[in-house]
Amino acid sequence: MKTVGVYIHYPFCIKKCPYCDFTSFVYSKNEEERYIKYITKEIQLKAKSEIVDTIYFGGGTPSLMSLKALDSIFESIYKHYKVKKDVEITIEVNPGTIDKEKLGFWKDIGINRISVGVQSFIDEELLILGRIHTVSDTLRTFILLREYGFDNINLDLIYSIPFQNPNNFYKSLDFALSLNPEHISIYNLIIEEGTLFYEKYIKGEFTLPDNDVEANMFMYAMNLLEEVGFIHYEISNFARNINLRCRHNLKYWNQEEYHGYGVSAYSFANHIRYGNYKNLFVYYEKINNDELPIENIEILNDETYPKDYLFVKLRLMEGVSEKEFFERFGKNISDYIPNLSLFMKEGLIKRKKDRICLTKKGVLLANEIFRDIL
């Protein structure tokens, strides 16, 4: 029977980080109260008693959420969906935003996976990133999470930070490993237009590690994590074992159905991908009128559906089965990746049994491969 994932976007943060281009606003208790009313109404408008096997609270900083707010969202999800017993429920946590009362409540309510926005284990780098926490906050947070029995914890790290010395990234990695987490995600910092970092970057106020240094850092991380037994299962994601992969995020990469709620949240169902309004007040207005707050919609057709499939599936290190692809779309993968043979010759893509997948070198140049699909 078909199961779906539910994503809840909690857009509030203590302060805006200078590199952030997510939909996020500075936290206020009143705004949170208002937002939760709307999100529960959106669930009521959209949900149709489907079976849910993953729930993901992303942000923003969902670990700021009051217990009352979280309770209302849970009530609404359980009322309008059939939630499976073994549901995976993830919440993103920023260090320094949790306390014992919160963790006790999360445990009781069924949250069983935590994703901590560590970013770096070097205080100077956290300062450059404009984060509100220090390394000791991260440690305290991690220890507290373990004390409360959370045994599925992801640590998010960022590399390619302005002025970054690669050795500091390696130290952060070692520090992360010393905590023995179940999962590690590693992202390179992208300077997005419209952010404070973008303005500073174009004014030449900081330098970034060059492409080779950046590639060396990620290659080092891939090799080290593999050496210590992590499974590299998606471009940026590593799990201690196959059962500790993030089941919710796997839905995105396997082109499975998920329903997003809240400002800017994306959903995918029946070949249609759609995104909610990013503007909080337009989002409120639409829901007030009993309308779904959809700002953009992409209907995948015979031409775009296979491309989209390759685009999301190739992010997975297990790659795409040529046989499955042909059975699904009646075409070969090479019809959609014109430079497939070249990529193979250059060692960016390899064939593993009947699957086409990225090599480590391909991971570093994934964007070039994806541009070829588009």
Ligand code: SF4
């Ligand atoms: S905490 Fe995360 S979502 Fe909030 S401003 Fe910083 S990067 Fe953006």
